[in-house]
Amino acid sequence: MKHRAAMDSHHEQQQPPSPQRLKIYVKMTKTFTLNVDCTDTVSQIKSKLSAIEGIDESKQEMFFDGMHMKNEDTLADYNIMTNSSVDLYVTDGIQISVKIPSVGKTIKLNVRKLSAVADVKAEIEQKEGILINEQILMYAGRQLEDNHILSQCDLRNGQSFHVLVCPSDNLRVFINVGGDKTLSLETKCWYTVADVKLMIENLEGLPTCSQILSRVQSGVRIVLDDSEMLQDQHVKNNDTLSLEYSIHFFVKTWEGKTLTMIRHMSDTGKEIMDTLKGKIRIKESLVYLSHMGRILSPGDTLQKHQVKNNSTIYIRYRNSGMFQDETKGKK
Template sequence: MKRRATMDGPQEQPAASYKIHVKMLKTVTLDVNCTDTVDQIKSKFSTIEGIDKSMQELFFAGIHLKNHGKVADYNIMPNSSVELYVTDRMQISVDIPSDVPSDGKTIRLNMKKSNKVVDVKAEIEQKEGIPINRQMLIYEGRHLENNHMLSQCGLTNDPALLLLVRPTDNLHVFVNVGDKRFVSLTVKCWHTVAIVKSMIDSLEGLPAWNQILMQPRSGVDVVLKDSKTLQAQGVKNNDILILQQKVQHMRNNQTVQVFIRLWEGKTVTMFLNLSDRVEEVMKKIEEKLLIKEGIYYLCYQGHHLSSFDTLQKHGVKRHSTITIRLRLRDPNPVKPRPGN
């Protein structure tokens, strides 16, 4: 390259612009300088053809061109032909937060769109030493499942993922539902309290909207927030949670918790008003359990409950057990809804 001498010493002449040809299914001509990097060439090609830089691999004379290398480094002359291979590679940023903000870090990974989420976790394990089973990857608020390919996750160009590190995935918690009864649940540490309430609703028939979940701490029962995870609120393996029902505090309507024992021996929980007539209770049972009308009757303490009397008149109290008895004329009733 020619240099022009000056009083201050040799000075480089402006680099001359010339053309090279990039081959794929068609040939695209680019204007480049000998000082351009391969990354700059990819950017120019991306502007024309819309193919992201991360998906481009360039070769010249059988040599793989590296992003930081310059045109002159590879002796690419005017009108040379550079070969382009389009790959499914993509770069991913992973944010790894810490309890101390200054200790957080971001790592970058080179992946393929055909890789699965678990492959990303394997790269993180190799770089950061965090076991795969302790990793949870979040993208735009969504949990990415291990068996999903990156191409299925709706990732944009250069996506940023959030890594949550969990101490353990499964938690066993015991919920005191009253009357010295405990329900054992296997949950995830990243489950919200709202999810746990839904599980209790499914198992016990206690409406989720009517539940208050509390955790004993230093002699005080602290109410857990629905929108927060168990891990965020300090719930640990084998912890005992306390369940209260909001309606138990509504004294004016005399709403109480009552257990309904089915003919199959299973028991479900309902909240009934003591001033309800038995026929009203039966309608609620039919709606909840999908039992056909007229094929059963209700018993309490061995006595047939009259349809037109109230529960209070029959002596039903809080935590009483009412039994469903089938009439002989229909031995095959509709089975209760699963989960109730």
């Protein structure tokens, strides 16, 4: 008898403990109760729902406390206790219509009920180029927040959304300064080009009257008008504008005569020499330009030689000893 009792006791020890029984609530468009075991997998829960509600398991997506539940995981893996609530979303796709009165269009989108409103906005941006942060999505007379899930809106095939386009007046533009560096400016779409130039003057010390701002459209350079607003010049968020600016400098001849010039920093030595030939008698083959002891070659720009306001450029004879010294200095 003692031997048998010992065997029975050993058998009882080998048996796995009974799983804890739980009662959980599954929320869809309605809430219903399931009696399950904590060791049940998400796949088994879906199977029970399929038997009760007739919803295909492949179209069920479950979430608990914001976490997407995987089929192979158990309820215990998510620390689900009795009386917990699990969210169920049915992921069958639907087609919706999106009306955009501001552009006079209605577009069709194929979406999933599990998609967020932000996903719909991203589709609209891709198709119509309307930035996400400029869209207000309306449905059934109310505004939808970006984190809303479409299934929460009780959507059906053919339902219509309404998009209000509300452009943000904040505008970030990048200014490429002579190909040398780039400035980042926080502006408003209603700023004029003159306002932007004043911002550049405050940052870089370049007088507004010396600045030329332009943008490239379809490979064509378009100079921006000072009196026009950025939005009227079709400048968009994160666009890059090119800045050219002019400087005032002096040119001193071998005779001691001084000429005054105003040129863009992108102008080359050749362009300056061509202008000089129209002002004084000069034979280009016999002379060269020099700035700060360095030869300003025909292809060199004022920007490359860092010519500043009120600088002096000299005209030198090529057969002078100074030319030889400067050439050696350059090397």
